[in-house]
Amino acid sequence: MLEQFPPSDAVAFAAAAERHGFSGTMATDPFQPWLPRLGQASHVWSVLGAVGAATRGDLGPGVTTPTFRMHPAVVAQASATLASMYPGRHWLGIGSGEAINEHVVGAYWPEPPDRIARMFEAVELIKKLFAGSIAGRDVRHAGPSFKMESTRLWTMPKTAPEIYIATAGPVTARRAGRVADGLITQSGPSERLEVLLARFADGARDGGRDAATMPRVLQLHLSWAETDEEAMRNALAEWPIAGMRFGRGDIRSPFELEQLARTVRPEDFAGRMVVSADPDQHRAEIQRHLDLGFDRIYLHNVGRNQLEWLEVFGREVLPGLRP
Template sequence: MPAHIGYAAMLERFPPAEAVELAALAERHGFAGTMASDHFQPWLPAQGESSFVWSVLAAIAARTTGDFGPGVTTPGYRMHPAVVAQASATLAAMHPDRHWLGIGSGEALNEHVVGRYWPEPPERINRMFEAVDLIKRLFAASIAGRDVRFAGQDFKLESARLWTMPEVAPPILVAAGGPVTAKRAGRTVDGLITTGAPGDDRLAVLLTKFAEGAREVGRDASRMPKVLQLHVSWAPTDEEAIANAVAEWPIAGLRIPRGDIRSPFDFEHVARTVRPDDFAGRMLIGADPDVHRAGIQRALDLGFDRVYVHQVGRDQRAFLEVYGREVLPGLHR
C-alpha cells in the first residue's frame, strides 16, 4: 500500500505564513500530512523564528486535507495539561479524524522560560506520563458529558470538562528516545513518536520495546501509530547538501545531551564543533533521490508506518518538487 509520508514544518525556521504555504505546497506534491514543531525559541539565533504552534496548526488544517499535529508539545511548564487538552480537542472538533496529539518530556530551551525548576530526565518523563494520564481522563470524561477531577504528584485539576470535544478523542502519541520510555508508551498511549535516521540501530530497539509494552496490556502494536521524524538534507549537489546540514541543522550532529541547554546562543556556541562526519547515521544527506527513497523505505520496512520529513536546506520548494516527483511515488508499506 502507499506509504504515509508527511511534511515537517519547522516553525523555528520559517515565518508562520510561509510555513502554512509550504505545508499546503507539500500536500500538492503528494505529502500526506503535516507535523509542526512546538518551540518557544529557535535552536539557533540564525533560524530567527518561533511561532505559536497551535495557531499555525489551525491555519495549516484550513489549507490542507491530511493529518496534522504538533511534532511534540510538552504539557506542564508553559501550558497546563488541561489547556493542551483544550487546544487539541478544539482542533479535533474542527477537523474530525485528522488531528493527533504528540507529547514529549521537553527541553530546557523551550520550557525554562516560565522560570520553573527544570528537573532531571527521569522526573521529566514521569511528569510527561502524568500529564498524559490527566489529558486522557479529561478527554474521556468530556466525551461522556461529565466532570473529572485529578490530583497527581505534579498536576491538579478541579472539577472540569471540555465543553468543545470531538466525538472521538484525538490519538495521543508519546515521544520516546530510550527503551524504557518506549515500553511505557506501549502500555499507556495510542502511538509512538521518535526521531532519527534509518541507519540508527536505536530505532529497532524502540519499536521492539513499544511492542512489548503494548502486549503487556493486551494491545497489538501493529495497529498503533509508529511515527518517525526524519531530518534530510537534499540539494542539487552532494557538496551543497553537506554544507546545508552543517550550516542549517548542526543540532542533528551534536554528540552531547541537549535537554538542559537553555539559550539559542549557547546552542550556537556548541554547534561550532559540528563537522560533516558527525551526521553519519543521523541524517539522510545527498543529491541523489534514490538515496533518499532507499533511506525512507528502510524506515518503513523497520516498522514505522508514518514518516514526516524535515528538509534542512532553505530551498523547501525545490525539495518538495523533487520528492514529489522522484521519491514519494516509489515508497510503500
Template sequence: MLEQFPPAEAVALAAFAEQHGFTGVMASDHFQPWLPQQGESSFVWSVLAALGERTTGDLGPGVTTPTFRWHPAMVAQASATLASMYPGRHWLGIGSGEALNEHIVGEYWPEAHERINRMFEAVDVIKKLFTASIAGREVRHAGPHFKLETTRLWTMPPVAPEIFVATQGPVTAKRAGRQVDGIITTGADDERLRVLLAKFDEGAREGGRDRSKLTRVLQLHLSWAPTDEEAMANALREWPIAGMRFARGDIRSPFEFEQLARSVRPEDFTGRLTVSSDPDVHRAHIQRLIDLGFDRIYLHNVGRNQREWLEVFGRDVLPRLVR
C-alpha cells in the same frame, strides 16, 4: 520547522507539499529557535489551525510539552478544539520537554526521569479529560505533579484525538506502549530503532492492547540539494543539531547552541543525517525505515530550499516507496 520559516510561509509550504504527494504535517512546538539565525518560533496551535484550512491531511504538534509552559488541561483543550474543527485529522504528540523552551517560565528544571514522570502524569490528565468530556461528565485529578479541579471540556469531538508520546529511550517506549496510541521518535541507526519499536510492542502486549491499532511515527531530518556540496552546507548552517553527539535537553539558549554548533564537522553527521544530492539515496533510506515498521514518516529537509526539494521528492521519491 517553525523555527526556520514565518508562519504564513510555513502554511504555504505545507499546502505546496500536499500538492506534491505529501499527506500530513508535523509542526514543531518551540518557544525559541534552536539557533539565532533560524530566526523564527511561532505559536504552534495557531499555525495548526491555519494548516487545517489549507490542507486535507493529518496534522499535529511534534511535539508539545504539557508539563511546564502548559498545564495538561490547556493542552487538552487546544487539542480537543483542533480535533473538533478537523475531524479525524488531528493527533496529539507529547514530549517530556527541553530546557530551550520550557525553562522560560522560571521553574526548577528537573532531571530526565522526573520530566518523564511528569509527562506520563500529564497524559493521564489529558486522557481523563477526553474520556469524561465525551461522556458528558466532569473529572478531577490530584497527583504528585498536577492538580485539576472538577471540570470538563465543553468543546469535544465525538472521538478523542490519538495521543502519541515522543521518546528516544527503550524504557519510555515500553511505557508508552502500555498507555498511549502511538510512539514518535527521530532518525537513528537501524538497530536502535528496532529496539525502540520492540519495546513499544512489548509494552502494548503487557497492557493487553492490540498492537495493530497503535501508530509508529518517525520524524526524519535529511539534507537534499542539487549538489552534495550544497546539501552539506545546508546541514552545517541550518541543522548542526544533528551533528551534536551529546544530550541537549538542558541547554537553555539559542546562543549556547550557536557556540556548540561551531564544533560540528561534516563527519559528525555520519549515521545521523543523510546528506546527499541523489534522491535515490534518500529513497532507499526512507524505504528501509518503512520496512522496519514505521507507519508514518514525516520528512524535514533542513535547508531553506523547500519548494525545490518538495518538487523533486514528490516526483522522484514518494511514488517509488513501497508500504
C-alpha cells in the same frame, strides 16, 4: 520546523507538500529557535489551525510538552478544539520537553526521570479530561505534579484525538505502549530502533493491545539540494544539531547552542543524517525505516529550499517507496 519559517510560509509549505503527494503535517512546538539565525518560533496551535484549513491530511504537534510552559488541561483544550475543527485528522504528540523551550517560565528544571514521570501524569490527566468531556461529566485530578479542579472541555469532538508519546528510550517506549495510542521517535541506527519498536510492542501487549494496529511514527531529518556541496552547506548552517553527539535537553539558550554548533564538521553527519543531492540515497534511507516497521514518516529537509525539495521528492522519491 516553525523555528525556520514565518508562520504564513509554514502554512504555504504544508499546502505545497500536499500538492506534491505528501499526506500530513507535523509541526514543531518551539518557544525559541535552536539557533538565533533560524529566526522564528511561532505558536504551534495557531499555525496548525491555519494548516488544517489549507490542507486535507493529518496534522499534529510533534511534539508538545504539557508539563512546564503549559498545563496539561490547556493542551487538552487546544487539542480538542483542533480535533473539533478537523474531525479525524488531528493527533496529539507529547514529549517530556527540552529546557530551551520550557525553562522560560522560570520553573525548576528537573532531571530526565522526573520529566518523564510528569509527562506520563500529563497523559493521564489529558485522557481523563477527554473521556469525561465526551461523556458530558466533570473530572478532577490531584497528582504529584498537577492539580485540576472539577471541570470538562466544553468544545470536544465525538472521538478524542489519539495521543502519541515521543521517546528514544526503550523503557519509556514500553510504558508508552501500555498507555498511549502510538509512538514517535527520530531516526537512528537500525539496531536501536528495532529495540525501541520491540519494547513498544511489549507494552502494547501488556495493555491488551496489538502494536501492529498502533501508529509508529518517525521524524526523519535530511538535507537535499541540487548539489552535494549545497546540501552540506545547508546542513551546517541550518541544522548542525544533527551532527552533535551529545544530549541537548538541558541547553537553555539559542546563543549557547550557537557556540556549540561551531564545533560541528561535515563528517559529524555520517550515520546521523543523509546529506546528498541524490534522491535515491534519500529514498533508500526512508525505505530502511519503513522496512523496520514505521508506518508514518515525517520528513524535514533542513534547508530553506523547501519548494524545490517538495517538487523533487514528490516526483522522484515518494512514488518509489514500498509500504
